[in-house]
Amino acid sequence: MAEIIAFANQKGGVGKTTTAINLGASLASIKKRVLLIDLDSQGNASTGLGFVRSAYRQNVYDVIMGNGTAQDNILTTATPGLHLMPSSMMMAGAEAELYDLDNREYRLRDALAPLYEYYDYILLDCPPAMGFVTLNALTTANNVLIPLQCEFLSLQGISHLVNSVREIKNKWNPDLSVLGFLLTMYDKRYGQTRTAEEDVRKTFGDAVFKTVIPRNVRVSEAPSHGIPALFYDFDCPGAQAYLRVATEVVERLEKGE
Ligand SMILES: Nc1ncnc2c1ncn2[C@@H]1O[C@H](COP(=O)(O)OP(=O)(O)O)[C@@H](O)[C@H]1O
Ligand SMILES: [Mg+2]
Numbered sequence: 001m002a003e004i005i006a007f008a009n010q011k012g013g014v015g016k017t018t019t020a021i022n023l024g025a026s027l028a029s030i031k032k033r034v035l036l037i038d039l040d041s042q043g044n045a046s047t048g049l050g051f052v053r054s055a056y057r058q059n060v061y062d063v064i065m066g067n068g069t070a071q072d073n074i075l076t077t078a079t080p081g082l083h084l085m086p087s088s089m090m091m092a093g094a095e096a097e098l099y100d101l102d103n104r105e106y107r108l109r110d111a112l113a114p115l116y117e118y119y120d121y122i123l124l125d126c127p128p129a130m131g132f133v134t135l136n137a138l139t140t141a142n143n144v145l146i147p148l149q150c151e152f153l154s155l156q157g158i159s160h161l162v163n164s165v166r167e168i169k170n171k172w173n174p175d176l177s178v179l180g181f182l183l184t185m186y187d188k189r190y191g192q193t194r195t196a197e198e199d200v201r202k203t204f205g206d207a208v209f210k211t212v213i214p215r216n217v218r219v220s221e222a223p224s225h226g227i228p229a230l231f232y233d234f235d236c237p238g239a240q241a242y243l244r245v246a247t248e249v250v251e252r253l254e255k256g257e
Contacts, residue, residue, distance in 0.1 A: 002035075002119040003253050005179060006141035010161060011154075012128035015147040015184030017044040018219060020125040022239065023145075025228030026246035028081035032120040035074065035083045037112075039137055040127040041091035049077045049084050050226025059088035063111045064136065065097070070112050079228055083119075091133065098132040105172050108136040130164055138168045143179035143253070150186050150212075153196040155203065178207060179252060182245065186212040211244040 007016040017040070024036045037060055038045035043053050058073040063085065075084045098104045108124075115122065124137040138144060144165055148158065162178070169176040181204050187193050201208050213219075216238030222229040229239040 002116045002122045003143065004116075004122045004124065004141045005143045005145055005249075006124040006126055006134075006137040007147060008126045008134055008138065008144050008161070008165075009146055009148070010128060010130045010134075010164075011149075011157060014149040015182070015213065016128070017048065017125050018223075019145065019147050019182060019184065019213070019242075019245075020045055020123050021048050021223070021228050022219070022230065022242035023246055023249065024082050024121070024123050025079050025230045026243045027121050027249070028079055029230060029243070030246060030250075031081065033081055033083075033118065034121045034123065035085065035115065035119045036123045036125065037085040038087035038125050039091065039108075039133050040087055040125060041089055041094075042127070043087040043089075044223070045125045046084065046086035048223035048226065049079075049082075049228070051075065051077075051084065051086050053086075053089065056086060058086055059090070060085050060108075061088040061090040061094060064094060064107050065101075066107075066111070070115050078226070079231060082228075091127070094133055095129075095131045098136070104132060105135055105139050109140040112140060130161075135168065135172070138165065138176060139173045141173075142175045143177060145179045145182060145249075147182045147184045148196075148200060150183050150193040150196040151190065153199065155199055158200075158203075177256070179249065181208045183208065183212040185215040187215045209245055209248050211241055211248060213241045213245070214238060216241075 007020045028034045062068045126134045218233045218236035219229045219238035222232035
């Protein structure tokens with residue numbers, strides 16, 4: 001059965017998409033079968049994996065709306081073992097549309113059910129909002145990974161997010177747990193980064209991944225080439241850090257079983 005991990009944080013620009021792509025590529029490189037689902041209407045995960053929007057028919061919007069099966073909306077990417085269910089511009093309207101639909105909290109979970117046997121990991125890249133789309137991701141997932149940008153950290157924002165996750169677990173998905181907090185765009189030259197790390201480790205302890213993701217220009221360049229950092233520059237510090245995070249993720253999930 002697939003482990004389903006949602007990458008969530010209501011804040012934009014914290015590294016959700018970058019982490020989904022690069023953790024996905026890292027897991028695929030250790031021979032896991034991975035599906036990345038792009039739930040953000042911005043489509044950054046789709047373009048980051050080389051798919052120009054509107055150039056393909058497959059998308060997650062149709063899957064959520066019941067216009068096609070999950071299996072029919074998957075693309076293979078240039079990374080062996082990593083598949084993509086792309087986003088669509090229509091996802092911008094999905095928030096409002098879901099509101100009036102039956103089964104509005106569980107549409108994604110139910111539509112993806114036929115895939116759970118096939119993949120080892122299903123990664124859900126969430127939009128930067130705590131609306132119905134993210135709710136659908138968090139009722140589908142059994143784990144949530146929360147990326148935190150070291151440079152502009154708000155502990156208050158994080159506790160708000162943790163409370164939302166707890167509420168969703170209580171109301172809609174008892175199987176949901178926080179897989180961990182990941183410090184992204186880490187730059188130890190900045191006092192701000194070090195303070196952020198101290199605060200987060202003091203507050204969340206072992207829930208924080210040991211590995212931090214350094215701020216690394218190669219990581220930010222890779223998406224414009226449509227490939228994960230691992231294939232753009234294998235040796236760059238960012239790609240290597242994501243490989244270590246993949247090992248931590250696998251270990252945590254094995255321990256949790
Ligand atoms: N480790 C990193 N080093 C340098 N730039 C990064 C790193 N992680 C993310 N970025 C850049 O920061 C921006 C926001 O990251 P992104 O993953 O899109 O965040 P989110 O999905 O949370 O909005 C992007 O331009 C991305 O390329
Ligand atoms: Mg994103």
